[in-house]
Amino acid sequence: MSTPVTPLEGKVALVTGAARAQGRAHAVRLASEGADVVVTDICAPVSESVSYPAPTPDDLAETVRLVEEAGGRSLSAVLDIRELGALQDLVTRTIATFGRLDIVVANAGVLNWGRLWELPEDDWDMVIGVNLSGTWRTIRAAVPAMISAGNGGSIIIVSSSAGLKATPGNGHYSASKAGLVALTNSLALEAGEFGIRVNSIHPYSVDTPMIDPDGMAEIFGRFPSYLHSFSPMPLKNVLADGVSTLADFMPPEEVADVVSFLAGDGSRSISGVQVPFDRGALRY
Ligand SMILES: NC(=O)c1ccc[n+]([C@@H]2O[C@H](COP(=O)([O-])OP(=O)(O)OC[C@H]3O[C@@H](n4cnc5c(N)ncnc54)[C@H](O)[C@@H]3O)[C@@H](O)[C@H]2O)c1
Helix, strand or coil, X not given: CCCCCCCCCCCEXXXXXXXXHHHHHHHHHHHHCCCEEEEEECCCCCCCCCCCCCCCHHHHXXXXXXXXXXXXXXXXXXXXXXXXXXXXXXXXXXXXXXXXXXXXXXXXXXXXXXCCCCCCHHHXXXXXXXXXXXXXXXXXXXXXXXXXXXCCEEEEEEXXXXXXXXXXXXXXXXXXXXXXXXXXXXXXXXXXXXXXXXXXXXXXXXXXCCCCHHHHHHHHHHCHHHHHHCCCCCCCEECCCCCEECCCCECHHHHHHHHHHHHCHHHCCCCCCEEEECCCHHHC
16 A cells, blocks of 8 residues: 555644744644644743754744645744643634644753753753643643544654763753653553554754754863763764765754654554654664
8 A cells, every 4th residue: 555645634733842943844744744733932032041042933934834835734823831821722723723633743842051969940940841841731731632623643742862861961951851751651541542642752963953062062071071971873874875974963854754753644553652863872
C-alpha cells in the first residue's frame, strides 16, 4: 500500500513555541502533510537572564504564512504557556474553527546557564515554570478537547537529551526536561484509553537561536570539565554526494521528520516512548 502524499489530511495540530526554529519546522511539516496547524509563541523575552534573543510577533506571522503556503489553514496566538487561561482560550478557538484537535507538539522551551547552588531563584522558577509547568498547562488545556472530539490523537512532548542525562551547567534545564519524561509516561497511561498517544523527543545540538555560543563559552570557560557532558555526535552525516562530515549541529527540519512520524499513523502503536534525536551522542 502506498503512503498518501498528505497523510494528515483532516487533522488539526497545535504547536507551541512556533515563531521560529524547531517549532516553525514542525508546523510547516505538519501542514505540508495535510494538517491545519494552530501556532503560538510568547514572541518576547521570557526573562532578562536568557542570553539569546527572543522572536517577535512578525516571526510568528511568518510561520503562519509558511503554514498556509504549505497548504494548511492556520490560527495563531501570542501567549505565554505559563498562562492556562490563554491556552484554554486558544483551544476553544481551535475547536470553534476546525472542530477538532488531533496533534499537540509541546515544543516551547527556554534555556539558561548556571551552577545549581548559585542560580538565582528566579532562574530556577523561570526554567521549571516554562519547560515543565508550561508544558503541563499545554496538556491541561488540550487534552479535554481532544477527548471530547473523540478522534484519539498524538501528543509529542519536546524534551532534550538533557532530560535523559546529566548536563552540568544547566541542571535546572535538565531537571525540567527530565520532569517531562515522567509527565509523558504518566500521561501515556492516562490518555491511552481515549486513543491518545504520548511520546517525548530528546533533541541534542539543533541549529537554533537557543544554541548561544557566548553563553556556552562563558560556562565552559569557567568549568571546562563540564564539556565532557556535551560530547560531539558520533554518527557521521552522509550527504547525497557521498561526502561524510561530523556534523556539529542538526537542522530543525530533521527533528520535524521525527515529529511527523510520531504524529502520523505509522507510529499508531507507539506510546510512552522517549526518542533520542542526537546521532548517538547519548551513548557516550
Ligand atoms: N536547540 C537545541 O539544540 C535543543 C536541544 C534539545 C532540546 N531543545 C528544545 O527544543 C525546543 C525548541 O527550541 P529551539 O531549539 O527551537 O529554540 P528557540 O528558542 O528558537 O525556540 C523556543 C521557542 O519557544 C518560545 N517560548 C519560550 N518560552 C515560552 C513561553 N513561556 N510561552 C510561549 N512560548 C515560549 C520561544 O519564544 C521560542 O520561539 C525547546 O523546548 C528546547 O528546550 C532544543
